[in-house]
Amino acid sequence: MTDTPLETTAALAPARAAVDAVVRRLADVLSSGPVCCGPLDGEIADVVIAEPGEPLDGAAGALVLAVGARETEAAAMVTAAGAVGAVAVAVRIVGDELPDAVGAAAEEAGVAVLGLPLGLRWDRAEAEIRAALAAPADTFAPGRDLFSLAQTVATLTQGVVSVEDGAHRVVAYAGSGDEADELRRRSILGRSCPEPYLALLRRLGVYQRVRAGEEVVMVAEQPELGARRRLVIGINAGRRPLGTIWVQEGDRPLAERAPELLRGAARIAATQLVDHYFQGDARARLASREELSHGLLTGRFDAAALAAHLGIDPAAEADVIAVDLREQGDATAVRADARRAEAAGVMSVHAAAHRDNALVVHACGQLYAILPTPAEEAPLVRWAEELVTTLRRLTGTPVQAVVAGRAERLADIPSVKLRGHRALQLLGRTPEVAVGTHARLAPALLVRDTLELLDQAPRLRFPAVAALADRDRTQGTELARSLLLYLDGFGDVGAVAKQLNVHPNTLRYRIRRAVALTGLDLDDPEHRLAAMLQLRLDLRERDAAAFPGALSTAGAARSLS
Incomplete structure (x- = not known):
């Protein structure tokens, strides 16, 4: 096999961005911005690196990085750049102002000049400028260029x-x-x-x-x-x-x-x-792929048509992993978007390394990996743990992930995605847990969904137990919470008393008092189940520890660790 000759390789089509978009990008890097003069309303098609005296052939429509050009040489390069149709020139400056000769040359040549301080290396400047070309200011492209x-x-x-x-x-x-x-x-x-x-x-x-x-x-x-x-x-x-x-x-x-x-x-x-x-334009197809992948995840488009475009068999099974960065409340929207974009890039590399044809999609403030060719749950959990460890280190946030389960065909992905979304909400109650699985969290999710249905149907109540919770609120007692923990603990008086920080005889008295006030029959399984649901419904806002999301998730977490 021989090397591909230069003349037979198609040239990469340049992206484009306005000069002011490049200035804004550099401003983010410098915390101030480059010193500018000349017209800033042109459109840059490429970046060209040149040294003093070097011909600027091919610099039409480009931003020229004048590497090594001092004041007089910089002015000459600005003039030469204007003569070949360059849009802008970046020069090195000392201090906070462009030399007068450079400003005059820019005015006469009709090109923009960006003065870059000594603290910004040329390779970093080029990288940031090319990033602005690949992702204009009004486009959100999550780390895919x-x-x-x-x-x-x-x-x-x-x-x-x-x-x-x-x-x-x-x-x-x-x-x-x-x-x-x-x-x-x-x-x-x-x-x-x-x-x-x-x-x-x-x-x-x-x-x-x-x-x-x-x-x-x-x-x-x-x-x-x-x-x-x-x-x-x-x-x-x-x-x-x-x-x-x-x-x-x-x-x-x-x-x-x-x-x-x-x-x-x-x-x-x-x-x-x-x-x-x-x-021709990489951004157009990448944006389309991102949008179509989002449609596959959320069910907005026909799965078969999307699969054909993305090169995936519509009858294929796929695993879905849901990730939440757990952004802190003080994070600005811009900072959160930037962190999510970085995380999406990291997750894409990890996913592609783990599974060919993997997709990473942002939806509902979370990130989702769609992994064709399903695997057993244990390797998926290990992969998710490695990913979360990396993301926690890079983002500094308490990232969590849920192995949401398997879609038997691509059309089932939206329902699996919803399971992952809801499981992440539940997992958030135990931030010390890095990774959960839907299989482990399913009981807690079932109870939570049941409570939501009960909350919307006021006629479905256990009145005597509901009255017990009301009595506690008015009299400052702990009968309802003690009863719930007693039922959760299978009647283990010693363990529950320790959890409540009371003497076992105190707990026994509370349970006898609760039974007397409600008429509850602790030997009847339906009485016990109805009492547990009613108590959770009444106590979930007052006491998060009594809500099944906390109790069941913690148990699931321990079994995963």
Whole structure:
């Protein structure tokens, strides 16, 4: 198998964004914003990196990063950029103002100039600008563009990441610039992998191996080429090679699960590179895929038609995992959206690594993984526990997940999703529990749903027991709560007395008093069941500990731990 010639590889179609969207993106990074002059209403089609004296051919419609240009050189580059039809130029500044010569050149050339402070590295600036190109300010794209994917992989693997197309051109990258080796820096500045390293890879048969399947290949350190140890995986669509993902080892060893995570990232990247090559605008298809996946989850569209578009058998079974980040109350909407977008990217990589054709969808403030080719519950719980551990570390929130169960066919996914949503509500009562399953929580959900039905039907009551709860409220006694815990505890006086922090004789007196006031027959199972439902209905708002969501969920949690 030979390398794909440069001239036969379709060029990646650029995204577009207004200059003011780029300025807003950089403002978020700088907590202030770049110093600007010139027209800010143009539309950027690409980013071009250039040094003083370098020809700006191909910079029409682009934002030019004037790397290494000092004041006089920067002014000359602004003039040259205007002459070829560039939209904007980014230059390095010292202080808070653009040099007068640069401002004058911008005015005459009719291009916008962004002054970037010394604290913002060029690679970070380019990454943020490309992120603005991939996701304009009025579009919510939860971490699905290649730069966001690269950033997710860098975070999870603890490495420095590059995504290359089939012609070895760098199309996205992420990770600490301080940890990048000389090969990485040359690849970014030159927009392609240096030829000596490519020749080495050919001799080692690396490309032949990564194009044969999903093998993750380790390339040893090459000090003479300025290259640290790397992992690489191919991005393939069937037998067609689309590109590669590289992870360079930085100051820390790569994460133990880096190869597995790379396989997930390659599956996601394949869809995006196919869009680049064949669809013209990757964002259009990605947004459509996200919307259609949401429709599959919520039942808004026909499952068979959606499955055909997404490349999934409509008769296939699928597991559904529901995740809630448990955002804190003081989080702003923007911060919550950003955190959810980051979590969706992380979850997508984990899901794709675990199951081919996995989908991750945001709905109802929660995230859902749809995993075709079902597995047994125990491996799913372990996978969910690993995911929650990662998300808790990255988001700093008490993330929880529920293995919602299996949809026997894709049309059943909305009902399984609803089960997961309701189970997450219940699991929220025990924040110390990371992962629950619908099978474990089903009894508590049944009781909760029953109480909701009873609440809507006032005629269905156990009047004598309801009167007991009213008596407690007016007289400040604890007969109703003591009776409920006694029934829950199968009459274990010692354990229930300890829970209530009273003497066992005190509990016995309360139970005898409750029976006398209500006429309850503790030997009758229907009396006991009716009393438990009525007491839960009356006490759930006054005492959350008596509500079955707390009691049953805690029991389920203990059995999972």
